[in-house]
Amino acid sequence: MAVGVILAALVVGSVIFSLLSPWWFTPLASNWGTIDDTLIITFVITGAVFAVLMLFMAYAVARFRHRDGARADYEPENRRLELWLTGATSVGIAAMLAPGLIVWNDFIRVPEGASTVEALGQQWSWSFRFPGADGVLGTADTSRITAENPFGLDPDDPRGRDDVLVSGGELHLPAGTPVKVVLRSTDVLHNFYVPQFRAKMDLVPGMVSYFWFTPEKTGTYEILCAELCGVGHSLMRGTVVVEDEGTFRPWLEQNPTFAQSLGRRPEQDVAEIRDEVQGEGGAEP
Amino acid sequence: MAQTAFVDEGLDHEHGHEPQGFIAKYIWSQDHKVIAIQYTLTAIAVGLLALVMSWLMRMQIGFPGSLEMVDQERYYQFVTMHGMIMVIYLLTALFLGGFGNYLIPLMIGARDMVFPYVNMLSYWTYLLSVLVLVASFFVPGGPTGAGWTLYPPQAILPGTPGRDWGIILMLVSLVIFVAAFTMGGLNYITTVLQARTRGMTMMRLPLTVWGIFVATVLGLLAFPALFVSGVMMLLDRLLGTSFFMPAVLSQGEMLEYSGGSPLLFQHLFWFFGHPEVYIVALPGFGIVSDLISTHARKNIFGYRMMVWAILAIGGLSFVVWAHHMYVSGMNPYFGFFFAFTTLIIAIPTAIKVYNWVLTLWRGDIHLTVPMLFSLAFILTFVAGGMSGLFLGNVVVDVPLSDTYFVVAHFHMVMGVAPILVIFGGLYHWYPKVTGRMLNDTLGKIHFWITFLGTYAIFFPMHYLGFVGIPRRYFEFEGIAFIPDSAHLLNEWITIAALVVGAAQFLFLFNLAWSAVRGRPSGANPWRSTTLEWQTPETPPGHGNWGARLPIVYRWAYDFSVPGAAEDYIPQNRPPERDAPGLHGSLRAEGAAP
Amino acid sequence: MNPLGSLGAKPWLQPAQDVPAWGRLPFAPAQVGLAIFMAVVTALFGLLAAAYLMRMTLGDWRPLPEPPILWLNTLALALGSAALQRSSTLLRRGDPARASTAFVAGGGCAGAFLAGQIAAWAQLDALGYFVATNPANTFFYLLTALHGLHLLGGLAAWARTAWHLRSAPGARATRLGVGLCAAYWHFLLVVWLALLALLMADDAGWMPAMHHGAGTG
Amino acid sequence: MAHAETQQHPISTYFKVWGILFVLSALSYMVDFFQVQGYARWFLIILFMMLKAGLIVAVFMHLQWERLALRCAILVPPLSLLVLVALMALEADYVHLTRVLFLGG
Ligand code: HEA
């Protein structure tokens, strides 16, 4: 009896804990409410199955504990019951999976008209790049990084000259516009993670990954690195400030473009810039 | 090849010569029972090391800065070694090398493994891999701190502890472990296939053997992936090749690498890593089935479904690996495929859970210590499996990945549930190994502390994950969204972890004390049906079966058969001639569906 | 009858009087063990092939010229495999003397193969194709080295069996050993042919979706 | 260890199997005919090849009726390896694509 009661108490206690828990999601600040919804669906289904199944077990333990003279049933199998249970489980699984896949489909498809921003990670700090007036990020590569060209932009690529470079780990975003975050790392894996946005993705050196979201609530949020990247992992923080367009624009314009950062005017000749950069040693260290 | 005769029909010939002398008998032994004990003790020893490391980690998380020795570097080294030791060197070795070695020959009615020499070699190779692993604590720079997943480029670049020697020794140790496992695994499979005694068909095998068998198959096919990725990373580290290494600028310096792909490593690693988690789960499934059936005095419900489920889980586990990579930057369309396969796995697993519970239903449940551990296993495993469904459902994994929710998931399902099975199994088979019972009172104290304690550690941890607290963080200083109450919760978790850890020493004491002082158990204290309990001697002697091998007449679950005098019929008990009993009637029933 | 037993059987229904046979596979344990081992090695090389195909596509792949000596080596390995097969047949026919000769010849061929592989390495090295210069090179060295190591392991078993062949040519265990060596040699030959095809693939240009040229940097 | 009883296969089974083999071969040719390129091509060709091989093994070598277990055990590992190969190929293309698009090479 006691064991059955303890098991049941544990299950009931877990349910109560879940209902009363002060530890819950940070308030949502992006469009990914659908992720939260999917999570809640999953939570309700799995929670219910867990509670029912385990209470049943607790009951069985209490009811069929050994008594003198008692004898167990002999029941090798029951096809009907097993098929029925399998079917019910499949339905439960489908009920979780279907919304999950639908939301995933949204998650990986960047909507038309999303703006782009690049987050560049390195041990253990963040910097960012906006595409500038042309709306396109110039190509960039780790092997081109020098002290003058910390983003490794390709000086031959005209699309990169107007790219706006943001160092210092603080990113500003305009509220209400979808943004595709393009992720790049110069050294090891990192992960761009803002709990309030729900979305996250790894930065992988040697390739470019992405995710998208629409910041919906203005405010200041912390960027955490969520992929182990060495001893400084837990200190790799940044800030993202979501503000309205009116405050965002001036902020963006404060930051230098690639050409400006090299001490050039944006319209200056590509070849000149290339000479400048490669004169400093180009790709070779 | 000289062993061929070993399993020939005329098995009843005299079995070799018993080795003489302490060394031949206990050190360089080729007897599966001795090797099993060697494996078990070694695994427990490194397991304790990993346990102590979890204390140190917890101290840092619950009471930051309280232990001066735990700085950032050490913290990551502890996390890495804790995870790696627990998964590979403790659980894999204990389930397969320990339980597998001891139980397979006994349960199938064989005199030993089919390749005893290779079996012995397997243990010593395993020991070597453990020693190399432990050696990494003493090399300059210490063991690697790259996380147990050892993701490159991080694992071999500066900025990660132990990137000079630690990572090399880690990889070498893993490669050696794979060799040891392969030797053992060949043995287990061949033995199950070829050394079963007369009458022991595959469908009469106890589920323990099925679980270990399929886990071994998984291991033999999955460990090569670890081997391959380990060797390739070693080359990247030592020779400067670029399998996994793209061009990287490490701490201001451009390295010679170019063109490689870190994702390639992740795919290879998880192609091993996911089957690996079932390698440590399937033997647990098998063992717990037998424990429940025996201690509830009832046949396991749905034996065939149980076998099929084990096979299905084993097969499926090879096509779900990238669910660990949903947010790794891999091709996003893979998400659909892997979410689907991952959630499908829940179905055969669910069948197993239902069947355990249905076995209890209308049973005659003896709440012995092994039974208590089995019940606790079901509860913690289902809890952990449910959180797995969150993570498997791609888009739900996005906010939860790399948070404490994942830590809570895999501890429930791997750090608690299988460990509880191991304890249950040890309480259950200890009498066979030593001839004495473990002390029951100590056992019950140990059980309640471990069960309630681990639940208290890991259940609330899910909610830290909901808050969004990232895993593998040395400290949470100055993160504004983490409420103070979460730090408080962390303190409680740490305290629970210390208590639970301490309780394990109670168990170790019980193990040692009962070996000398325990109540003599007799041959079959649990009145069990399977063959290992029917040996002529307890503990079983060299060659296990005395002069004649047992002959098997029935499946492993003839408990409480209607009309039978006792509530269990051993597998090797011949039928009473013309007994009208159940078999006849059931057969008639089955014949007319 | 079914070696694994029918998975559909209802074990509790089987009449207790019935003592079915073991349901073992009709092979010696060593044969089964070797078969499983070969499956493991297949998985190993299969995974390497998967890695090879992926790495090949990443842009910086520069195929290396396969030294012609590889064809000679292939021939040596094939001959070795044939010789061991012959030895096994002869032994079964009760001709231990000629079986021994064939057996030794088989081992010799394997030795020649290994020597030839090392020569191939030396040639590539002399041409400046070092291990770390390009992933194509690395894979070449890695695959040949792993294959060679497996053959080396085979040679250890071969040496043991050769000794048995001298001391107890008529024994069942010897016959089994020779047969196992032959099987393992065939297997390694097949693996080698597959590897060769893989290594040649990028050269011959018949492999799909290759992105040569334009490296990063 | 001999076969306790030899299974009798009705002649129609053989015709059906031939039919399926024919269809599978036709599919292989289609791959060629429609010039499916790249990894898809090899994936499909290997898939059809394995299906054919599996079918022949299963039917003509009397596996189908008796050795479900063995067949699964033999087929599942190579199939999962094949899944790995196929996905890795896709992954490589994806990684390469991001390099070409963003990293200029
Ligand atoms: C024994 C080990 C074990 C087992 C059995 C499992 C089982 C499962 N795991 Fe877990 N997992 C790990 C060990 C294990 N895992 C480890 C070690 C990691 C982390 C590694 C690291 O990153 O360090 C991990 C991480 C991990 C991730 C990656 C998370 C991330 O990093 O972001 C995912 C994602 O899909 C996942 C999913 C699952 C699923 C779906 C199952 C399923 O198999 C669970 C199935 C079981 C059940 C579901 C319960 C029984 C079912 C029922 C009673 C019926 C329910 C019916 C309905 C709900 C309708 N696991």
Ligand code: HEA
């Ligand atoms: C089987 C696996 C297993 C087990 C048993 C445990 C046991 C424990 N683990 Fe751990 N853990 C992992 C596998 C395991 N862990 C893995 C894979 C990681 C990830 C590493 C990484 O991120 O790289 C991890 C990471 C991890 C973290 C996350 C660290 C971080 O991300 O920063 C934490 C934090 O609290 C933690 C805590 C604990 C605690 C408190 C215990 C225990 O103390 C719980 C209570 C104790 C027991 C249940 C007893 C266990 C028995 C023994 C240890 C063996 C002795 C045996 C006998 C006496 C027979 N573990």
Ligand code: CUA
């Ligand atoms: Cu960057 Cu962790």
Ligand SMILES: [Cu+2]
């Ligand atoms: Cu997994």
